Amino acid sequence: MSDTLDAFRIETRAWLEANCPAEMRTPVARDSDVCWGGRNAKLSGPQRAWLDAMGAKGWTVPEWPAAYGGGGLSKDEAKVLASEMRRLGARSPLSSFGIWMLGPALLKYGSEAQKLEHLPKIARGEIRWCQGYSEPGAGSDLASLRTSAVLDGDEYVVNGQKVWTSYADKADWIFCLVRTHPDAPKHLGISFLLFDMASPGVTTSPIRLISGASPFCQTFFDDVRVPAANLMGEAGKGWDIAKYLLTHEREMIGAMDFSAGGRDSVSQIAARTIGLDGEVLGDPILRTDIVRHEIDAWAFGLTMERVKDQAKAGQGVGALSSMLKYYGTELNKQRQELLMSVGGSDSLQWEGDDGDQSRSWLRSRANSIEGGTSEINLNIIAKRVLQLPGA
Amino acid sequence: MSDTLDAFRIETRAWLEANCPAEMRTPVARDSDVCWGGRNAKLSGPQRAWLDAMGAKGWTVPEWPAAYGGGGLSKDEAKVLASEMRRLGARSPLSSFGIWMLGPALLKYGSEAQKLEHLPKIARGEIRWCQGYSEPGAGSDLASLRTSAVLDGDEYVVNGQKVWTSYADKADWIFCLVRTHPDAPKHLGISFLLFDMASPGVTTSPIRLISGASPFCQTFFDDVRVPAANLMGEAGKGWDIAKYLLTHEREMIGAMDFSAGGRDSVSQIAARTIGLDGEVLGDPILRTDIVRHEIDAWAFGLTMERVKDQAKAGQGVGALSSMLKYYGTELNKQRQELLMSVGGSDSLQWEGDDGDQSRSWLRSRANSIEGGTSEINLNIIAKRVLQLPGA
């Protein structure tokens, strides 16, 4: 086994050396360095080459089955691939909600035809997806959504409005929660529909955030006609798929916000910015706040590690995605508050690069709202983990 | 007017000089220095003389009408009396739930006969009262109390159990919430009954607290017969009286716990105990916690002042008793936590005088429970002050 893995490592290393363009071996510095793919993607030459090479091998999604455009690798092989990419400093060839969100749901709930149609295009970055969940009246109470899909012959006619659709203005397709059974109890009337954003009747408009521009849009559906075959899973059972995806998303947000790889700790930045007075930070009260934050941040990092290690060891870890989402995002907000204090008046600047810190701070305030508010996650912990009674 | 007040001041000063025993001009040092009165009071000679002198003038309750044993003083005269007593360092002649709690309620809700019977004895410290409110199943949800009072001829027959009755084992009479209308909606079936603790069928047993001994008791009623004339207010309207009294109590507890007159601040104690390192306290992290606490404590003290000043100026202050109770008791708990940290292992001692700090700390934990929990007070602020909707 170890021999086979070693062979795979040698082979992979050689292939990466040969196929990863030099430009793709530098750190991601700006938004445009991230490759999202899609029909209208504007990729640089090296980005295109790197995406095509990796897509052809299915290594954008190493563990998906080869039949669906994946790499068909084992867990251990995928780890080898990841470590070899890290070794090279290779960028991720493709960022994609299709990979992170829709893909796993498609693999679990999609029909064979749907898998064959959509997964390979996701793997190769040909189609860019967005997520149609929240509505103006249905935020935390997502299941009260009202976007309707009425069957008319072999098509659904979709009407309604979504908000917080990330990159809706750039996406090719949408996976969308719609109400197909208006008279059913609210969780039972929801279905999961896939459709082309180029369909007549779809319009989008961007949402401006307090931090400036934003990836979020409002999306309007006006008599959009969607083939009934684009229904994923059973009609009326979309809520199960939604919950599956939300759990997935929460873990991702909690972990991502918290441990954006290799970044400096608040204390390192503070020591650099404020300087030391003797052996200790020059601001005694801020130092107290920073050390408390770092104790929590460190203990939280260890908890993420422990959860992973327990999962690997096959030990049940409970429904901990809500804990990671809640605590991780609250910590990230706290980190940004502290960084604002560390920077003093410098961090109040708003325009150009000088405004990076204030925008990061403002952006972080959304962490505890998007993908399930802190309050919703505390509700979930109280009910599912602690089994406290309902009101 | 001012001339009259001046004359009153001169007269009062002379009277106090003549009548306040020297022993009653020293600070209260131990529990036995506090005079609670009552049939079984064990008073020292000077305590007895001071109580009798003040009681005879009605100056234990300066603003109550003279007809009910009070001093009949105006607000301004009462202030003069208080300031002259402070000038002399005179102790309060009488501590009494009768004065603080039952008296105001009697004046507002009692019949003329009840006022004439009970108020003078309260004023002279002849009868010591206790309060029968909470029950084992009715804590925060006080109105769910189950102690029953059934009319049998011209007597009520009382059965049930009370808890947290302060000094029930030392009190002569009790003012007690009972259920007279078992079938009425829960707030409407409650009545307010006064009766002698020496009545057959009344037994008490002390409750031991985590801080050691305690003034609290459990009180049991087994077919206690109470004259129907001892009903205060209307039958079934006891809840109004209870609410009136609770509001009163909350203000008192919030204010008392917080500003136990002239005590040292945490920072003063810390500076003495830990010492300074240069100009600042020798423990930088504890110093941060102390300064945050003192900012809150100071701002809270100013808020109590402002509430009083606004009330004097005739400006509405809203239902602020819950705020004072909630915030004042939380601050007092925090103060005790900090004092424990300041003392280090010294404050962990338990026995004898060395254990004073740990017992004060443990005692303080009850502040946010007794007389309405912090949670109940937050509910009240949310509903009555902020007018947030019910669930």
Add this chain to the structure above:
Amino acid sequence: MALVLTEEQAMIRDAADGFFRDAAPPAAFRKLRDAKDATGFDRDLWRQMAEQGFAGVLVPEAHGGAGLGFVAAGLIQEAVGRNLTLSPLLSTAILAASALVAGGTEEQRAQYLPQIASGERLFALAADEQARHAPHAIATTAEASGNGFKLNGCKTFVLDGHVADTLIVAARTDDGITLFLVDAKAPGVATERTIMVDQRNAAEVTLTDVQVDGADVLGGVGGGAALLDRILDAGRACLAAELLGVSQQSFDTTIDYLKQREQFGQKIGSFQALQHRAAHLFCEVELARSATLRALQALDAGEDRAPMFVSLAKAKAGDVAKLASNEGVQMHGGIGMTDDYDIGFYMKRARAAGETFGDAGFHGDRLARLMGY
């Protein structure tokens, strides 16, 4: 002194509330922001504020002002905080006026105070040199030169520096710190505007061999440190009042939203977890109000303990405004993050005003030192 407003003060409060609500509400703030003009505030509004007596709130009547004192100034700033009003009130009517009243010569007062009250001259305080407030850390030098001084140095976070006619510059002289009145158009003064997260304007000011006259010294040579502390305390107390306005408006807006927004078939204000947080916040806003009023009264009375009360107020009001606006955004949920709603503006202003002239940490440390620990 009783912790209540006098009748006169209550009238000023009502007047200020009405004026700013009508003439400079959050919608006006938004419009100015979107217009991106070079001034950053509405000069016509400033004229009206002068007519109302707001510009001269601290200027004695003898010099054409209203002479109303700090409690009044705080009430005006509180209304400014509620309405997010952009104006040179803080830099000119509070900082410069208190500088001249406390440290100006008879000639300086006679020349400048009427111009403050009438709104015709704008000032800026050029004190800070570091991103983190450290008022006595002054490296800017003033060397004797001719019958005056030559100034060299760099100033940061100079509020309204981009429009000021006159700068109040803190510089180091042989015997300590000295303040100078400097013509913003004098040779050697270079000013670069910076727009802040809250749309307020600060500037970097560079002084290169700027020649000032002996008559431009404010408060005596070497007497700048104590005077600077007084000016800053005036500004801090009024900022506390503005932060109180920010807190109160954030709180009121949020409570309204809790009463309207429905989720899970209920008003979200009926959820107990939010109720308890709202009730706690109510208490905190009341505490900030008490501390702020006391600080302003202490300044009016010239109490020795005024610096303690000021630090208390600035620390508490700053923390509460942060809490109130953060809770406001969180309880608004997604829409609270959008530029369409005002609550985000309050969060930005809370952060910036909280930072200005020392954050809660700075004032906590100062308070502890003043209290001897």
Add this chain to the structure above:
Amino acid sequence: MALVLTEEQAMIRDAADGFFRDAAPPAAFRKLRDAKDATGFDRDLWRQMAEQGFAGVLVPEAHGGAGLGFVAAGLIQEAVGRNLTLSPLLSTAILAASALVAGGTEEQRAQYLPQIASGERLFALAADEQARHAPHAIATTAEASGNGFKLNGCKTFVLDGHVADTLIVAARTDDGITLFLVDAKAPGVATERTIMVDQRNAAEVTLTDVQVDGADVLGGVGGGAALLDRILDAGRACLAAELLGVSQQSFDTTIDYLKQREQFGQKIGSFQALQHRAAHLFCEVELARSATLRALQALDAGEDRAPMFVSLAKAKAGDVAKLASNEGVQMHGGIGMTDDYDIGFYMKRARAAGETFGDAGFHGDRLARLMGY
């Protein structure tokens, strides 16, 4: 190293949980407290703990111990925390055993380690001299005298000092701090027992011209500071584990109560404000668990960063235990304040164990210094 228990460790956890639940539950603690005996713990229980291998958990097999290491020791301490068990485990099996393993000569190890594993000899660490933990602030002196030293000084907060057969005393010698093994019955040793709020026993130990032999030096003359840090870190990590047990038991008890107690016609666990606080507390306990496990693993692996992980664990576990037990009492309401319920015992133990060998402030400060700020 993966942050999970090995199979062997999981078995030790199950054995410890079962043993203490049966042999030394909170009811046993209450009984011992009420009996007010002079020992303060049950010597028979201690014999059983030795038989189970708990007394020798850190003693190498070569010296008759179980040699299981710190993760195992922590699991035993966690069960002790859950059950409030009174025993000399910390002072003898953790502190003295790690002192001898890390610093003992071959003779000392051979003499004392088997006696620790068998439970026959009790030790106490006499290090602290101030009420607030400051381990290197040692005024006790050891002057050269005869073929050894003469000790003079006062020690405070000596855990189990009233029953110890042997004291480990930290004293100042010419070249730094030196540790000594001192017979508790030696002339000049005076011990005064103090009962603490959590019913643990500490003692004031006075040393007056106490003569010790050169062979009684532990860890070399002048080598005491580093050794003391190692001993204390062993104690701190195991105290973190005990605090974790206190937190977990407080939390579990409280959650059970929330599911039973009714007010206003509902289980109080259905009130959202309490639910959110309980959910937050759940997260905090999980964090304390991760930090504690990591610290124990770091000690077992002899990592250089072990002191950082230990301070992290002690600070976090101490704060969480305080929060968990305070929230526990508050959510129990009035009955939580009565001596009849156990929750108050956990609050007392959380406070005392949190204070022992440095509270969260001490360890926060230490951690920051170790990290260079």
